[in-house]
Amino acid sequence: MKTLEWKSIGQALSIVLKAAVLILFIFPFLWMISTSLQTLRETMAFPPTWIPASPQWGNFVEAMNAGPFLTYFKNSVVVTGSIIILQFLVMIPAAYAFAKYKFPGKTVLFGMILLAFMIPGQVTFIPVYLMMAEWGLVKTLLPQIIPFVSNAFGIFLLRQYFMQIPEEIIEAARLDNASEFNIMRKIMIPMSGPALATIALFSFVSHWNDYFWPLVMTDSAAVRPLTLGIAMLRETEGISNWHIIMAGNVMLVVPILLVYLFCSKHIVKAFVYSGIK
Amino acid sequence: MDKKRIWEGFRPYVLIAPAMAGIFLFVMYPVGYLIYLSLFKYNLLNKDKSRFVGLDNFTQILGRGDFYKALWNTTIYTAGVVVLTMLLSLLFAVWLNKKGRFNSIVQAGIFTPHVVSIVSISLVWLWLMEPNQGLLNYVLKLVGLPPSDWLQSSKTALMSIIIVSVWQAIGYYTLIIVAALQSISPSIYEAAALDNASKFKVFYKITLPMISPQLFFILIIMTIGSFKVFDTVQVMTGGGPNNATTTLVYYIYGFRTTNIGYASATGVLLMAVIGLLTFVYFRLLAKKVHYQ
Numbered sequence: 164m165k166t167l168e169w170k171s172i173g174q175a176l177s178i179v180l181k182a183a184v185l186i187l188f189i190f191p192f193l194w195m196i197s198t199s200l201q202t203l204r205e206t207m208a209f210p211p212t213w214i215p216a217s218p219q220w221g222n223f224v225e226a227m228n229a230g231p232f233l234t235y236f237k238n239s240v241v242v243t244g245s246i247i248i249l250q251f252l253v254m255i256p257a258a259y260a261f262a263k264y265k266f267p268g269k270t271v272l273f274g275m276i277l278l279a280f281m282i283p284g285q286v287t288f289i290p291v292y293l294m295m296a297e298w299g300l301v302k303t304l305l306p307q308i309i310p311f312v313s314n315a316f317g318i319f320l321l322r323q324y325f326m327q328i329p330e331e332i333i334e335a336a337r338l339d340n341a342s343e344f345n346i347m348r349k350i351m352i353p354m355s356g357p358a359l360a361t362i363a364l365f366s367f368v369s370h371w372n373d374y375f376w377p378l379v380m381t382d383s384a385a386v387r388p389l390t391l392g393i394a395m396l397r398e399t400e401g402i403s404n405w406h407i408i409m410a411g412n413v414m415l416v417v418p419i420l421l422v423y424l425f426c427s428k429h430i431v432k433a434f435v436y437s438g439i440k
Numbered sequence: 441m442d443k444k445r446i447w448e449g450f451r452p453y454v455l456i457a458p459a460m461a462g463i464f465l466f467v468m469y470p471v472g473y474l475i476y477l478s479l480f481k482y483n484l485l486n487k488d489k490s491r492f493v494g495l496d497n498f499t500q501i502l503g504r505g506d507f508y509k510a511l512w513n514t515t516i517y518t519a520g521v522v523v524l525t526m527l528l529s530l531l532f533a534v535w536l537n538k539k540g541r542f543n544s545i546v547q548a549g550i551f552t553p554h555v556v557s558i559v560s561i562s563l564v565w566l567w568l569m570e571p572n573q574g575l576l577n578y579v580l581k582l583v584g585l586p587p588s589d590w591l592q593s594s595k596t597a598l599m600s601i602i603i604v605s606v607w608q609a610i611g612y613y614t615l616i617i618v619a620a621l622q623s624i625s626p627s628i629y630e631a632a633a634l635d636n637a638s639k640f641k642v643f644y645k646i647t648l649p650m651i652s653p654q655l656f657f658i659l660i661i662m663t664i665g666s667f668k669v670f671d672t673v674q675v676m677t678g679g680g681p682n683n684a685t686t687t688l689v690y691y692i693y694g695f696r697t698t699n700i701g702y703a704s705a706t707g708v709l710l711m712a713v714i715g716l717l718t719f720v721y722f723r724l725l726a727k728k729v730h731y732q
Contacts, residue, residue, distance in 0.1 A: 177535075181542065184532070185549040188611065191564045192552070194575065198567065207573050257459035264452040272460060279467040281718055285668045285689045286711045289696055289704055290473035291466060313462020343451065372557035374671045375689075379696065390559045394675055397563075405567050416560045423555050427548045430555060435615045 192416065199223070199409040206405050222410035229399045229407070231384055232414075235392035242307045242377075242388060243370045247363055249312045254362070257318050259347055262325035263333060273322075280315040288379045295380065306380040307388070311370065317362045324358035325351055361433040368430065371419060389415055471711070477704035484700060497705035507706070509683055510691035513598060517687060518666035520602040525609045525662060526655075532610065533617035534643070547618065551611035558608070562675035565604045566591065591677050594684035601672050601685055613658055620654035621647065663717055667710070688713075 198206055200219050205212040226232075260266075261273055284291075295306040328351065336346050352359070374390045381387050396411045423430055478497055483489040501507050532550065536543045553561055568575050569590035577587035590600045624647065632642050648655075670689040673679060679686035679694070686694075688710050695703035 178542065181536070181546050185546050188550045188552060188607070191561075191568060192556075194568065195560075195564045209573075209578070211573075211575055211578055253458045253462060256455040260452040260455035264455075266449075266452040269452075272456065275460070275468065276463060279463045281714070282467050282471060282711070283664075283668050283714070285670060285692070286707050286714070287467060287470040287474065289692075289700060289707060290470035290477060292696075293473070293477075293700075294470070309462075310466040313459045313466070315463060315467075318459055343455075368555050372555075372559075374557065374559050374674075378674070379693070390557050393563070394559045405570070405573075408563060409567065412560050412563050416556050419555055419557070420552070423552065427551075431548065431551055431615060434551075434554065434612060435619050 192420070195409050195412055195416070198406055199413045201406050203404065203406055219406065222406050223414065226396060226400075226407050226411040226414065229396055229411070230392050232389075232392055232411075234385060235387055235389045238304060238307075238386060239371060239388040239390070242304055243367060245304075245308045246311045246370050247366050249308070250314045250317060250366065251359070251363075253313050254317045254321055255347055255352065258321035258325050259343075259351055261318070261322045262328075263330075276315045276318055280319065284310070284376055288376070292379060301380070302383060302386065304386055307377050307386070310376075311366075314362070314366070317366070320362060321355065321358055324355045328354050360429065364426070364430055364433045367422075368419065474704050474707050474711070477701055478708045480701045482700035482704075484697065490701075493701065497701050498709075500702065501705055501709065506683065506686070507691065510686045510688050513683075513685060514667060514669070514687045517598060517602060517605075517669055518663055520599070521605050521609065521666045521669075522659065522662045524602070524606045525613055526658070528606065529610050529613035529617055529658075530655075532614040533621060534647075536614065537618055537621045539622075547611070547615060549611075551615055553608040554612045558671040559675055561604065561608055562672050565600075565607075566676050569600055591685075592681060594680075594682045597677055597681060597684045601669075601676060604672055604676070605666070605669070609662070613662070616654060616658060617651065620651040624650045660718065664714055667714060667717070 197212075197214060199222055201212055201215040201222075202219055205215055261269065261276075291310060292301075292306070295301055300306055332350055333346055336350060341349070372390065373388075374394065377388050377391055381391070384392075393411045393415045396408050400407045479492060479494060481491045481493050481496075483491075536547055571577060571587065571589050571592055574590070576590065580587050588596055591597050628646055628650070629642065632646055637645070668689055669687050670693065673685050673687055673690045674693070677685040679690050688706070692703045692706045692710065695706070
């Protein structure tokens with residue numbers, strides 16, 4: 164009897180602790196939302212205002228007016244969307260060739276892809292910027308797009324997946340005179356849905372959130388993405404206008420949080436899978 | 441027929457050509473270009489005035505205190521983040537490992553910071569850590585502890601950034617370890633239970649060795665990832681106060697327009713460090729890690 168009691172106390176304690184941990188990770192986002200709806204006076208009040216007396220929706224308007232946010236938003240959408248579409252066009256044929264063909268130099272070429280995966284943008288950004296400047300592309304969105312069209316990690320992941328598709332299916336299609344293009348389109352792509360979804364989600368999250376690369380590649384507002392625009396709010400709005408900065412921040416976070424809310428399982432899987440393989 | 445044979449020989453190269461072109465153009469070539477630049481005193485405005493200086497940039501780097509400061513900061517940051525994240529995510533993973541609704545909610549919750557932009561995370565924590573109106577100091581005062589200057593004092597700034605990075609990373613690594621734990625066959629634990637092994641012993645003698653490949657893998661990506669730290673520093677402190685949070689990448693970033701040759705040489709060193717870490721860990725991986 165006694166051990167049973169101890170056990171249930173332990174369980175209750177564990178649940179309370181878990182709830183506390185959950186709050187530790189969720190609360191900062193709730194605090195961000197609460198601050199974004201407060202008045203300046205409320206943000207400075209002591210003790211702090213937990214829930215604003217009347218929600219200040221005007222903060223969002225003020226944040227939006229602090230810069231060309233429509234342009235920033237459009238840039239983020241165009242950059243992220245273009246990368247996802249273009250990288251599939253490049254990745255699928257490459258992964259197919261590496262998975263299903265034998266050809267001289269294959270190991271070396273694939274090794275180069277793995278090597279590329281190891282070398283981060285923090286190392287290559289200076290030469291890439293100089294190249295972009297030389298090609299006259301700095302005033303366009305291309306410096307934020309084309310370096311990511313060839314996605315080494317995606318090729319690697321997709322190749323693993325393609326290799327699991329049985330050779331017999333491909334051979335049968337070839338006997339039916341299917342072109343290689345149609346084999347990719349009608350067999351490889353439909354059979355690797357989960358891997359493609361993983362790569363797409365992963366790309367979406369990492370490029371939508373990217374800060375470093377656009378920061379070093381852009382020097383005018385016309386080509387900046389949302390992350391940079393929001394980070395710059397601190398300079399344009401002054402460092403004590405936390406309600407406005409948080410309002411901008413909410414606009415950056417909410418789209419991603421909504422996506423996460425509806426497909427957290429897939430996103431978690433995508434990240435964990437990419438981490439294990 | 442012959443034409444078809446030739447085409448078939450070429451086909452794989454055609455299929456991989458766009459991908460290889462991209463990797464060559466934006467990774468391989470830039471690495472070569474970076475090494476080339478590191479040997480020059482580069483003039484951004486007038487390229488013809490650039491001057492070959494050999495290894496001058498490197499000797500200059502190694503003689504400068506601010507470089508060692510940046511290297512030191514990066515090392516401390518990396519050590520702090522890797523040790524704390526490793527211990528906490530291992531603890532969380534073991535704790536949240538059992539399948540259940542509440543556990544998966546908590547898992548999804550602690551993972552949330554990982555899908556959000558570092559810009560947002562940095563801004564939220566900047567606000568929480570604000571010395572006068574920030575919530576953290578309010579809580580500290582509430583429980584009777586002295587408030588901290590957090591990011592605004594050179595004594596606590598790096599620690600504050602470590603806290604934020606750990607907070608952001610834990611969810612991801614917890615989930616990887618959970619996946620590793622769940623891949624261990626239950627029959628091994630049943631055998632241990634028959635032998636009446638203590639919980640601690642089971643963890644130390646079975647669980648830990650079984651997930652060691654994943655732990656080593658995590659160690660690699662965490663260390664490399666931490667060495668590249670930039671975003672949090674740029675948004676939260678701008679390297680300050682008093683260079684207390686200037687990290688290697690931030691250091692390179694600072695020279696990217698004023699002294700391209702010097703920045704490139706530092707970039708070469710960063711690449712060497714990352715390469716060395718990767719190599720060392722892969723060697724360790726091959727030697728020490730237990731495989732099934």
